[in-house]
Amino acid sequence: MRALPALTSLLAVLALAGCTDDAREALRPTQTGCYFATGIGETHLTAEQASNAATIAAVGLRDGFGERAVAVAITTAMQESELKNVDYGHDDSLGLFQQRPSMGWGTEEELLDPVYASFKFYEKLDRTDGWEDMTLAEAAQAVQVSAYPDLYEQWETDATVIAAVFAGGVDGGVGCVKGNAPEVTADPAALAEAYEYQWGAEVSEVDDDRVVIDPDDSTEGWNRAAWAVARSYDFAIASVAYGGMVWAAGENAWVEPDAESHGEDAVEVANDSHAAVIITFATV
Numbered sequence: 081m082r083a084l085p086a087l088t089s090l091l092a093v094l095a096l097a098g099c100t101d102d103a104r105e106a107l108r109p110t111q112t113g114c115y116f117a118t119g120i121g122e123t124h125l126t127a128e129q130a131s132n133a134a135t136i137a138a139v140g141l142r143d144g145f146g147e148r149a150v151a152v153a154i155t156t157a158m159q160e161s162e163l164k165n166v167d168y169g170h171d172d173s174l175g176l177f178q179q180r181p182s183m184g185w186g187t188e189e190e191l192l193d194p195v196y197a198s199f200k201f202y203e204k205l206d207r208t209d210g211w212e213d214m215t216l217a218e219a220a221q222a223v224q225v226s227a228y229p230d231l232y233e234q235w236e237t238d239a240t241v242i243a244a245v246f247a248g249g250v251d252g253g254v255g256c257v258k259g260n261a262p263e264v265t266a267d268p269a270a271l272a273e274a275y276e277y278q279w280g281a282e283v284s285e286v287d288d289d290r291v292v293i294d295p296d297d298s299t300e301g302w303n304r305a306a307w308a309v310a311r312s313y314d315f316a317i318a319s320v321a322y323g324g325m326v327w328a329a330g331e332n333a334w335v336e337p338d339a340e341s342h343g344e345d346a347v348e349v350a351n352d353s354h355a356a357v358i359i360t361f362a363t364v
Contacts, residue, residue: 112126112127112257112258113125113126113127113129113130113256113257113258114126114127114129114130114254114255114256114257114309114310115254115255115256115257115332115333116241116242116245116253116254117241117253117254118241118244118245118248118250118253119250120240120241120244121237121238121240121241122241123237123238123241123242125163125242127256127312127313128163128164129162129163129164130254130256130310131310131311131313131314132157132163132164132165132176132194133154133157133163133242133246133310134246134306134307134310134311135194135195135198135278136150136153136154136157136176136194136198136201136246137150137153137154137242137243137246137247137303137307138246138278138279138307139195139198139199139202139278140153140198140202140247141247141279141303142278142279142280142281143199143202145202145205145206146247147243147244147247147248148212148216148243149202149205150243150246150247151216151236151239151240151242151243151247152205152211152216152219152220152223152239153177153198153201153202153205154235154239154242154243155216155217155220155232155235155236155239156177156201156220156223156224156232157176157177158235158238158239159220159226159231159232159234159235160173160176160177160178160224161175161176161177161178163176164176165192165194167192172188174188174191174192175191175192175193175194175197176194176197176198177197177198177200177201177224178224179191179197179200179201185197185200186200195277195278201223204223205219205222205223208222208223211223215233215236216232216233216235216236216239216240217229217230217232217233217235217236220232245306246303246306246307246310247303248299248303249298249299249300249301249302249303250302250306251302251323251325251334252302252305252323252325252327252333252334253302253306254306254309254310255309255327255331255332255333255334256309256310256312256313256329256332257330257331257332258330265316266289266315266316266317266318266361266362267315267316267361268286268287268288268289268290268291268315268359268361269286270315271286271291271308271311271315271317271359272286272291274311274314274315275291275293275307278307279304279307284356289360289361290358290359290360290361291308291358291359291361292356292357292358292359293308293356293357293359294355294356294357295356295357298323301322301323301356301357302322302323304322304357305320305321305322305323305327305357308320308357308359309327312329315361316361316362317329317359317360317361317362318360318361318362319346319349319359319360320357320358320359320360321349321350321352321353321357321358321359321360322353322356322357322358323353323354324336324350324351324353324354325350325353326342326346326349326350326353328346329362336350337350
């Protein structure tokens with residue numbers, strides 16, 4: 081009986097060798113989460129991790145920090161919590177950065193708010209002399225004072241890629257293809273509220289199936305477009321368009337739509353997106 085699994089595996093391999101491309105594609109594992117790609121590398125996050133990374137970046141940019149500070153914060157959160165907003169940790173540590181109420185970081189409720197936790201991280205980073213001249217890992221350690229400072233370094237490359245997408249204005253740097261979040265109802269008003277809370281600014285337009293954000297320049301536009309893609313699971317976003325490109329839910333890349341393949345509506349939205357980030361929602 082022990083030979084049956086091996087035989088089954090062999091038969092599967094033989095079947096796969098002679099099957100069609102469609103069948104071979106059907107047998108591949110389903111992609112999940114969010115895929116990041118820049119000129120310096122590629123990486124992958126779950127939907128939950130991408131959403132939290134987008135929040136960390138938004139708060140940093142809101143408070144006047146740049147891409148490097150965002151990379152430090154993401155390096156830290158990747159080590160401390162795997163970019164998950166956990167309600168447990170060593171002693172009384174909590175949240176994305178494993179900050180401790182007993183050490184004066186804030187209350188338990190505050191530290192479980194990713195926006196507040198990010199704000200407190202950047203606040204201490206700003207008080208750290210010379211952090212700009214440190215490596216990402218060194219700056220993370222200067223803020224966290226961890227008992228295991230060498231562990232931050234392993235996340236530097238991934239954090240640099242993620243920060244480039246969320247804070248460096250990389251064109252079409254992230255696409256999210258599938259997640260396991262609970263079913264949510266499309267709610268443009270809720271997304272607009274989240275945008276105001278995280279970015280400290282209001283959206284330009286919100287209606288029943290669309291949110292529009294007017295950026296000051298293309299870097300700002302792509303940062304906000306990436307933020308929106310990362311919120312797609314939380315808010316049932318159907319598409320995000322900017323700079324003449326469109327990302328559609330379930331796709332891991334942005335495209336320049338054409339009428340024959342994507343329809344006239346997609347082309348019209350893409351044309352309108354040269355100046356504004358246009359976020360559309362699924363409608364019943």
